[in-house]
Amino acid sequence: MGASVFYFVATLSVIFSLLVIFSKNPVHSVLYLIVTFFTFTVHYVLLNAQFLAVVNFIVYMGAIMVLFLFVLMLLNLNKDNEPLKSNLVKVVGLIAGCCLVVTLVGSLKATAVSDPVLLKNPDLGLLKNLGRELFGPFMLPFELSSILLLSAMVGAVLLTKKEKV
């Protein structure tokens, strides 16, 4: 049952991610992206990572995508005022996309050879265990990444401040 649910949700994720790229209207793209994130949340639940699932739900679906939608609505982008891109940009985009595909396929082939990682503790994703891991063996990287985020936040605030002349 688990496997069939996984394949069903995975298909949905792929379909909605494709719709994000192919829809012409930017607001529709964002809405499809929200649905894609929701399917990711389901994936986390299937992996028994409840905390990660609900954090993905709150942060990506509830906060970041609201901001995306907010900005798009504020700019009110439509199909008719979308700038047309020159052929040069399109060719460059195509080449870059092909490079990405090659890299992804290469890395996927590399992982297929190695052994799949077996989880020793299937309850690792539950809140208490995750907290013990994060504040135990992974204390330093965890705190460092929080400082990284803080510096990004301070930088963003600094950039928006007008310089005093």
Added chain:
Amino acid sequence: MEIAFVIEKFILVVIIFAISLLIAMYSTYAERKVAAFLQDRLGPDRAGPFGILQPLADGVKMFMKEEIVPANSNKWLFMVGPGLAMLTACIGTAVIPWGSEITIGGKVVPLQVTDINVGILYIFGVVSLGVYGVMIGGWASNNKYSLLSAIRAASQNISYEIAMGLSIIALLLVTNTMSLKEIVEQQHGWHWNVLYQPLGFIIFMVCAFAETNRAPFDLPECETELIGGYHTEYSSMKLGFYLFAEYINMFVSSAVMATLYFGGYNYPGMDWVLANTGAVIGPLIGTAVFFAKIFAFIFFFMWVRWTIPRFRYDQLMHLGWKGLIPLAIANIIITGVVIAVIEKF
């Protein structure tokens, strides 16, 4: 999965759903009666005795109205908006513990749909999704006023979610758990969290007012500036859904506040009552007490609405970012220091 388990949960979900809709229905009636009481009027009294059938009359009116879909609107999203508002309002009830277990024929039935170990975060996630109904509906209407209102709603919700999350962190420092069931059980015997977290409770309540778009934070439907707000273009039951979702949100946030800060289904003298009434009636009295607390909060929501005038937009942002967020951070630090000192000595 057992069939009996599925049936049990299904019945529970249907009952909770029905009760939330009923309460939301009669909240519209109560709102008018409370408004009338506060303004020294009579309020609705034509439909049935004391106007008790007024919500039914309103419902029939909503269904019978002509349904208008604006020609230049986005038809599909125009329909999705109200549905989403209703959905996000209703799914919050799933993790709220409505009572302790009741025993029917040797079978223990918990009065809670599911007790996940991230219950508070689930509620928080549902709250953060709530704004999509308003945003999508407002944008799909293709009306400048609706769009402005949707943008206002989004910025208001994002701003107040931060303070709300921070006030919850201080609560978690006290409770040490995210399961709502455990939080309620910890508050047994006058250990109500509001006594340990008074500032946190006030911050949470102000944010709950803002998240449910209730006065004095009802800027998304500010009539004097935005005609009708995000539902300007809506008619018939789609409009009804938006209005109804607001009352369900009010009910759910009252339930969450009663659960987190006011002891849920705990009440003084509970052990004596439980010992003398048996395994079915006793827990149901607890549930009744819980609902009494919820009704008290709903009354408070209405009382505030008819007492305090609406904020101006800059006042709203000022209160959220410069008032509540620093207060909530200070609350976390004080709570942390106090807990550290208590554990030390």
